[in-house]
Amino acid sequence: MSIIKLIFGEIWFRKTHFALNLFAASFAVTLFVAGPTLINGYSRASSDRLTTMKEKFEEESKLYKDETRKIMLKLGFNLLILHKDTNMDDFWAEDYSAIDMPQDYVDRLANAKTLTLATHIVATLQSKIEWNDRKVLLKGFQKETPQPHKKKKKPMGHIVKPGHAYLGYRLGIGKKVGDKIQILGKEFTISQIFSEKGSKEDITIAVDLKDAQNLLNKEGKINQILALGCKCEGSLLPQVRKQLAEVLPETKITEQNSKAIARAEQRQLVDQQNEKILSETKDAHQEVEGTLRTLDAVTTPIVVIASAIWMALLALSNVRERRSEIGILRAVGLRSAKILSLFLGKATIIGLASGCIGFGLGYLIAILFGVNALEVASNYFNLSPQIFFYALIGAPLISIMASYLPALTALNQDPAIVLREE
Amino acid sequence: MTDESTLVLDVASLTKRYEGPQGEVRVLSNYDLKISKGEFVAVRGPSGCGKSTLLLAAGGLLSPESGQVKVDGTDLYQLSRGDRSTFRADKIGFVFQQFHLIPYLSVLDNALTPSLENPGNDSLNRARQLLDEFGLKDRLDHVPGQLSTGEKQRVAMVRALLNSPSLVLADEPTGNLDAENSKVILDRLKDFAQQGGAVLLVTHDDQAAEAADRVIQLESVGATS
Numbered sequence: 288m289s290i291i292k293l294i295f296g297e298i299w300f301r302k303t304h305f306a307l308n309l310f311a312a313s314f315a316v317t318l319f320v321a322g323p324t325l326i327n328g329y330s331r332a333s334s335d336r337l338t339t340m341k342e343k344f345e346e347e348s349k350l351y352k353d354e355t356r357k358i359m360l361k362l363g364f365n366l367l368i369l370h371k372d373t374n375m376d377d378f379w380a381e382d383y384s385a386i387d388m389p390q391d392y393v394d395r396l397a398n399a400k401t402l403t404l405a406t407h408i409v410a411t412l413q414s415k416i417e418w419n420d421r422k423v424l425l426k427g428f429q430k431e432t433p434q435p436h437k438k439k440k441k442p443m444g445h446i447v448k449p450g451h452a453y454l455g456y457r458l459g460i461g462k463k464v465g466d467k468i469q470i471l472g473k474e475f476t477i478s479q480i481f482s483e484k485g486s487k488e489d490i491t492i493a494v495d496l497k498d499a500q501n502l503l504n505k506e507g508k509i510n511q512i513l514a515l516g517c518k519c520e521g522s523l524l525p526q527v528r529k530q531l532a533e534v535l536p537e538t539k540i541t542e543q544n545s546k547a548i549a550r551a552e553q554r555q556l557v558d559q560q561n562e563k564i565l566s567e568t569k570d571a572h573q574e575v576e577g578t579l580r581t582l583d584a585v586t587t588p589i590v591v592i593a594s595a596i597w598m599a600l601l602a603l604s605n606v607r608e609r610r611s612e613i614g615i616l617r618a619v620g621l622r623s624a625k626i627l628s629l630f631l632g633k634a635t636i637i638g639l640a641s642g643c644i645g646f647g648l649g650y651l652i653a654i655l656f657g658v659n660a661l662e663v664a665s666n667y668f669n670l671s672p673q674i675f676f677y678a679l680i681g682a683p684l685i686s687i688m689a690s691y692l693p694a695l696t697a698l699n700q701d702p703a704i705v706l707r708e709e
Numbered sequence: 710m711t712d713e714s715t716l717v718l719d720v721a722s723l724t725k726r727y728e729g730p731q732g733e734v735r736v737l738s739n740y741d742l743k744i745s746k747g748e749f750v751a752v753r754g755p756s757g758c759g760k761s762t763l764l765l766a767a768g769g770l771l772s773p774e775s776g777q778v779k780v781d782g783t784d785l786y787q788l789s790r791g792d793r794s795t796f797r798a799d800k801i802g803f804v805f806q807q808f809h810l811i812p813y814l815s816v817l818d819n820a821l822t823p824s825l826e827n828p829g830n831d832s833l834n835r836a837r838q839l840l841d842e843f844g845l846k847d848r849l850d851h852v853p854g855q856l857s858t859g860e861k862q863r864v865a866m867v868r869a870l871l872n873s874p875s876l877v878l879a880d881e882p883t884g885n886l887d888a889e890n891s892k893v894i895l896d897r898l899k900d901f902a903q904q905g906g907a908v909l910l911v912t913h914d915d916q917a918a919e920a921a922d923r924v925i926q927l928e929s930v931g932a933t934s
Contacts, residue, residue: 288821288828293814300813615809618770619823619868620798622791703771706805706880 290625294632301605308601308637308686309644315587315594316645316682317652320674322583324653326576328668329661333572340568344561351554366405366527368396368512371539382424382487383413387508390429390496392535396512397432399534404527405514408432409444412499412509416471423458424491425470427499429509444513445493451476453493456483470494471502516542575661595689598637602630602693606700613697614705623698630694631687638683646678716782717875717907718744718767723776725762736762739776742925744876744909749902751910751918754927760911761880763927767909768801768878769793781875798826802869804894806881808861810853810868816840816860817849820867832871839867843897859890866897877901879910883917895920 298305369378370386378384393410396402410429415422431442447453452468452475459480462468466477470492483489500506516527524542531540606613613626650670657663720742726735736759744750752760765771767778769785778785780800785793802823810819820840824832840846843863853861862882869877879898883891895917902908902922910921918924 288818288825288832290825292818293811293825296811296813296818611807611809612811615803615805615811616822616825617794618768618797618803618809620794620796620826621822622794622826625825701771703765706765706770706803706809 290628290632293629294636297609297629298633298636301608304601304605304608305633305637308598309641311594311597311601312637312641312682312686313644313648315591315685316641316678317648318587318590319681320646320649320678321652321656322579322587322649323674324650324668324671325657325661326579326583327671328653328657329572329579329663330576332661332663332667333576335667337565337569337572340565344558344565347561348554348558351557354554365516365543366514367541367543368392368514368531368535368538369541370510371537373539375541381415383415384510387412387505387510388512388538390507390509392538393429393432393509393512396514396531396534397434399530400436402434402530402534404530405516406434406437407440407443407513407515408434409513410496410509411511411513412496412503412505413511414499414503416502418458418470418492421490423455424487425499425502426491426493427496427503428493429496443515447478447493447495447498449495449498450474451478451494453477453479453481455487455491456481456489458490458492473498473502512538591685595685598634598686598689599693602634602690603696606630606693606697609697610700610705613700614702617702618706626698627694630690630697634686634690634694635683638686639679641686642679642682645682646675649678715745715747716743717746717748717780718742718909719777719779719782720763720767721777721779723763723766723778724774725759725766725771726774737766737773742767742909744907746875746905746907747902749899749908749910749920749922751912751921751924752927753912753918753924758927760927764878764880764909764911767876768803769797795826798823799872800875802872802874802877804862804865804869804877804879804882806884808853808858808865808885810861810864812853815850815852816845816856816864819853819864820871822868823871827872835873836867836871839870840864843867843893858885859887859893862886862890862894866894870897870901874906876907876909879908879912881912881914882910883912883914888916891916 369384370388373384373386390410393408396405397408409431412427414425416425417423418425426445428445428447430446431444433439445453452470454462454468454477459477462477462480464477464480468475468477475494475498481488494502496509500508524540528540531538616626616629650668654665654668657668658665720740723737723740723742724735725737726733728734736757740759740763742750742763752763754760762771766773767780769778769780769788772786780796783796783800785796788796811822814822817836817840820836821832824836837849840849843866845860845863845867848856848860853864856864862885865882869879877898882894882898886894891914898908898910899920908921910917912918
């Protein structure tokens with residue numbers, strides 16, 4: 288005969304009482320386990336979802352950026368640097384600035400480390416001239432001036448050999464590469480004839496800068512510096528203006544090629560939209576997670592307390608039911624500690640069993656609810672050893688606490704009264 | 710003169726009161742009782758005269774207001790609650806009218822309950838031997854619900870005798886039994902006394918009283934205010 292035999296014998300004898308206790312404790316443990324399991328699973332799934340979205344958006348943005356960069360390069364220079372006194376009305380009417388600048392401006396620009404937003408700097412001298420009884424645009428191009436503090440890139444702009452010329456489409460009609468032509472009384476060899484562009488390029492003659500300076504009697508002069516807004520941002524001008532004012536206060540800048548700008552702005556818009564979607568999704572996930580946490584924080588303690596009260600009442604009824612048994616055990620000499628162990632031992636068994644049952648049920652409920660209501664894949668819900676540990680320790684503790692006072696009433700019960708009454 | 714060396718139960722100047730709805734009720738007042746080894750004493754008296762109170766006080770289960778209860782020379786109420794329990798397990802056996810068997814334990818396990826506090830190697834053999842002597846050999850694995858009232862009381866007797874006590878306190882043990890079963894129980898109590906034990910029997914039953922060596926008539930002390 289042992290106390291353990293007494294405990295298990297009583298459990299078997301009063302199965303309903305045991306089942307009710309087990310139900311109460313398991314219910315509390317189920318909720319205790321389901322809450323954190325659900326929240327952790329949802330949190331992991333949300334984090335993964337957001338990471339995937341972010342990666343997708345970043346990939347998309349990278350593609351757009353690359354595409355924009357290519358378009359920008361294809362479209363050519365998008366910045367024009369002119370003398371600050373240039374009349375812009377005349378400039379747009381004539382297609383060139385009437386006010387020249389010293390050629391060394393381009394070196395000052397290229398060497399300025401503070402100029403970070405413009406690259407591919409090319410000095411030009413442009414003017415309208417009479418050629419073969421028509422007005423054409425003569426453009427002298429200097430080879431791109433390298434920026435020593437920047438990474439080397441494939442140069443942009445026309446690189447025309449001295450004594451050679453590139454002809455626009457309309458000017459090249461009836462001519463071929465290798466033909467000799469006269470420009471303002473000097474002979475040039477045609478190196479290239481451009482395809483039709485549908486713009487003023489079609490009536491342009493491109494030559495080396497020095498040749499143009501000779502032809503126009505403007506030695507050491509330029510009137511336009513071409514550059515590329517290298518960051519491809521739509522609202523580039525204010526920043527470039529600021530940088531330029533520090534390096535070349537005698538100049539001003541204007542932007543061209545609105546198509547490229549629009550493209551860059553579109554990319555920015557997509558980025559902003561994606562960021563907004565990402566932020567809204569994150570907010571929505573946080574809101575759901577917050578609701579789950581609040582619900583868990585409110586519901587679980589209430590259920591645990593209610594279950595503990597229920598268990599305490601059941602334990603009290605158990606003590607009353609066992610008055611005679613306790614009385615006779617006292618009469619045959621059982622000490623208080625052993626009487627107490629009868630009740631607390633039973634409470635421990637209920638706690639351990641409910642810890643295991645509740646853990647399993649809680650995990651299943653978290654999966655069922657998570658998969659069906661929150662659309663989270665089941666693999667996000669992990670069996671947490673930590674939660675299992677808490678359930679296995681916490682459930683017996685609460686069960687023992689709930690049974691402790693009723694067990695004390697059993698101890699304080701006067702066996703004489705019970706044995707006489709019975 | 711009582712021989713002090715053979716004295717098992719020595720109740721001296723025992724007083725016990727209860728708080729009743731109409732004031733304090735004194736059920737025992739300066740009561741004295743001595744029972745020696747080999748003595749079978751029956752206590753009779755009207756209801757409420759304090760028979761059961763005397764029995765429970767003698768068993769260390771009911772603290773008196775004043776007086777002494779000595780069993781084998783030990784003053785029970787000078788012991789701590791835990792020590793009194795241990796002493797009771799070793800020296801005193803109880804038999805009640807209602808048997809007080811534990812419903813979910815087998816006959817054998819019910820008989821063994823006094824060994825829960827001090828499990829001895831011999832408890833199981835002694836329980837089997839006693840159950841055999843009481844004609845319960847074939848009932849060892851039965852639970853109380855499967856026994857007749859006579860069998861239940863016999864199991865309660867085995868439980869009382871398991872630890873070979875000095876004193877058996879029996880409260881109306883034949884109250885629920887037929888004549889045949891009553892005789893079995895009374896004979897066993899008589900045997901116990903003849904083998905050197907002491908029995909205090911509380912009863913209304915004439916047959917039970919006749920079996921005793923000495924019959925004490927307890928009168929009502931009455932209510933005091």
